[in-house]
Amino acid sequence: MSSIADGTGRVEARPASERRSLPMTAKVALLALAAAIPLLFAGDYQLRFLAEILIIGTAVLSLDLLVGFGGLVSLGHAVFFGGAAYAAAIAAQTLGADVVVMLAVGIATGMASALLMGVVVMRTIALFFLILSLIVGQIVWEVVFHWREVTGGADGLRGFPVLTLHTGFATIPLNNGVALYLAALVLALAAYLAARSFVTAPIGRALLGTRERQLRMSALGYSIPRIRLMALLASGAIAGAAGALYPFVNQYVGPNAVHWTMSAMMIIMLVIGGVGSLYGAFIGSAIYLGIQTYVSSYTDRWQLVVGLVFVLTVMIMPKGVVAGLKAAFGRRKDAEGRS
Amino acid sequence: MSANAAPALAIEGVAKSFGGLKVLSDVSVTLGQGECLGLIGPNGAGKTTLFNIVTGFLIPDQGRVALAGEDITRAKPDVRVRAGLVRTFQKSMAFPELSVRENLALAARSRSGEGYGWFGSRKAVVAADEAADELLTRAQLRERAELPVAGLSYGEQRIVDVLVSLAMRPRVLLLDEPTAGLSRAEGEHLIEVVRTLGEDLSTILIAHDLDIVFGVCDRVAVLDLGRLIACDTPDAIKAHEGAQAAYLGASLGEAA
Ligand SMILES: Nc1ncnc2c1ncn2[C@@H]1O[C@H](COP(=O)(O)OP(=O)(O)OP(=O)(O)O)[C@@H](O)[C@H]1O
Ligand SMILES: [Mg+2]
Numbered sequence A: 001m002s003s004i005a006d007g008t009g010r011v012e013a014r015p016a017s018e019r020r021s022l023p024m025t026a027k028v029a030l031l032a033l034a035a036a037i038p039l040l041f042a043g044d045y046q047l048r049f050l051a052e053i054l055i056i057g058t059a060v061l062s063l064d065l066l067v068g069f070g071g072l073v074s075l076g077h078a079v080f081f082g083g084a085a086y087a088a089a090i091a092a093q094t095l096g097a098d099v100v101v102m103l104a105v106g107i108a109t110g111m112a113s114a115l116l117m118g119v120v121v122m123r124t125i126a127l128f129f130l131i132l133s134l135i136v137g138q139i140v141w142e143v144v145f146h147w148r149e150v151t152g153g154a155d156g157l158r159g160f161p162v163l164t165l166h167t168g169f170a171t172i173p174l175n176n177g178v179a180l181y182l183a184a185l186v187l188a189l190a191a192y193l194a195a196r197s198f199v200t201a202p203i204g205r206a207l208l209g210t211r212e213r214q215l216r217m218s219a220l221g222y223s224i225p226r227i228r229l230m231a232l233l234a235s236g237a238i239a240g241a242a243g244a245l246y247p248f249v250n251q252y253v254g255p256n257a258v259h260w261t262m263s264a265m266m267i268i269m270l271v272i273g274g275v276g277s278l279y280g281a282f283i284g285s286a287i288y289l290g291i292q293t294y295v296s297s298y299t300d301r302w303q304l305v306v307g308l309v310f311v312l313t314v315m316i317m318p319k320g321v322v323a324g325l326k327a328a329f330g331r332r333k334d335a336e337g338r339s
Numbered sequence B: 001m002s003a004n005a006a007p008a009l010a011i012e013g014v015a016k017s018f019g020g021l022k023v024l025s026d027v028s029v030t031l032g033q034g035e036c037l038g039l040i041g042p043n044g045a046g047k048t049t050l051f052n053i054v055t056g057f058l059i060p061d062q063g064r065v066a067l068a069g070e071d072i073t074r075a076k077p078d079v080r081v082r083a084g085l086v087r088t089f090q091k092s093m094a095f096p097e098l099s100v101r102e103n104l105a106l107a108a109r110s111r112s113g114e115g116y117g118w119f120g121s122r123k124a125v126v127a128a129d130e131a132a133d134e135l136l137t138r139a140q141l142r143e144r145a146e147l148p149v150a151g152l153s154y155g156e157q158r159i160v161d162v163l164v165s166l167a168m169r170p171r172v173l174l175l176d177e178p179t180a181g182l183s184r185a186e187g188e189h190l191i192e193v194v195r196t197l198g199e200d201l202s203t204i205l206i207a208h209d210l211d212i213v214f215g216v217c218d219r220v221a222v223l224d225l226g227r228l229i230a231c232d233t234p235d236a237i238k239a240h241e242g243a244q245a246a247y248l249g250a251s252l253g254e255a256a
Helices: A002-006 A022-041 A044-070 A077-095 A099-121 A126-146 A177-200 A202-212 A214-219 A224-250 A260-273 A280-295 A302-316 A321-338 B047-055 B077-082 B100-112 B122-138 B154-167 B184-197 B210-216 B234-238 B241-246
Strands: A164-166 A171-173 B009-018 B021-031 B036-040 B062-067 B085-087 B172-176 B202-206 B219-224 B227-232
Touching (some): A022 A177, A044 A077, A044 A202, A099 A126, A099 A224, A177 A224, A202 B122, A214 B077, A260 A321, A280 A302, B009 B047, B021 B062, B021 B202, B021 B227, B036 B047, B047 B085, B047 B172, B077 B085, B077 B100, B184 B210, B227 B234
Parallel strands (some): B036 B202
Antiparallel strands (some): A164 A171, B009 B021
8 A cells, every 4th residue: 555655646748847756757658658559559449448448447446445445345336337327328318428518427426326325335334335335236227227218228328429529629529449548548547646646635544544443543533434425425426437438438338337247347357456556447457358358259258267367366466466466576586686 | 620610521320231241330430620530440340441431432321421511422432532532542553554653643634624635635734744743752752753653662652552642632531551561661651741742631541550540640530340439539549448459459558
């Protein structure tokens, strides 16, 4: 956790600041470069796929706030994400699909779902939180599944107006791979910075305190329900923002987006990428969706591969793939240094 | 104390059982403004349970608790803390991996109401760190600020526990065996820290070291098997037969 706690968490578009330490500048430059590469080499399909990874990764990032920092494992997280996706898709049909409006609808829906979830599960602990969040999630899924006129029922919703960005002087359609990828990139970056500022701010420290020692936090005068509700709202807002863009990537949203298996998938992604690391959410999302997309064209048993990766991660790299690899390389360097 | 000023803390007719085990029966004590009250009694007498009831971690079966005249019997622990009622625990409750400064700052931010801040809380963070450093300086632990609490000696950790509680600027402070496991000199130093840093503080001090209790407390309450058998000045307690008996032959008169 110290890697998160000590940084200032600010990344700028242009890494030109002279005061910034070199490693940070280098990191940002590398990241920008890595983000730019797909624009040169990837086709429309791959860019849409990357956008999906970033969008779902953002939802997983929001889950990390709850799981990694609050110790709250939720099986209802898909409600924040999928609920916002539906809300955006439905709103787009009457309001049009201005990206800012969509994000506002998604964030509002995500926060409203989080509030609902908070009221229901607030006073419970660990296992009950897991189960209650699952029940809330299932109720929402039932509603989505059976309310055909609005949600399209089992078929879901398809065919939305083109997602657009209104700048002062021009309206840019976000309906191709490049634009969707860039939009998802901005979303992911903004969400990462917001989450990072959350966990380094007093509220994030307090949240971490409730994960470690609830009794202590009460004795320090902190209201645990209040801390958790704030974490849920922040998480819901981020998941909602991600959900708002989701329908526009594949022009489709279906009941699976709110199903508990979606929540479970997010938890698996989080564990693979690294709980409590924030950035791990994107790694986990990329690995999972990568396996799903590319292995499934060879075998129907792709979930077995995911399962294998999951088990191996938990056994060999319990802090997630990135931390695990870092540690492995660090150890080898240490060994070389000593010999 | 003027005639109409409420006591800092009033405990009235408190009773508590766990299942069939009666742990406290009809305990009434008041703590005057600025007073230091010692709370002694053999192991299992119910001292910590009484603290748990006063601080809201347990709700009594009977009786009530009032802070400066206001009934708080059913208030939540965090509400009581923000009203100025702060406790320490028998076992250290500091976050061992967090730095000493951060442990204190967590408390200071809670007190200032900035503990839930997100955006724009930079100033609050700095202010809490400064408050923490000031306390550490006054307790001569400033050079330990950056260390994780787990890296301190046991004696230092106990002082940090007390400093954390002082960072919440309490009006009433309940100390649960803060000197247990400390040498005489360390124990006296810790009490000195409380006395010099906690201004206008009313205190209840649980300790098994009777020298310390009789030395620093204005009055001493004796709890035995959940009953308050005496509450009086140190001299009177030393002469009290029931209190003597409760300590099974330990001669209270020879202490201090
Ligand atoms: N939560 C609980 N459930 C059941 N019994 C409890 C609980 N808390 C305390 N007790 C029992 O109540 C009695 C009083 O315990 P308490 O901790 O208040 O004693 P104490 O005076 O603080 O003792 P010590 O000096 O050892 O700290 C003991 O017999 C203890 O086992
Ligand atoms: Mg005790």
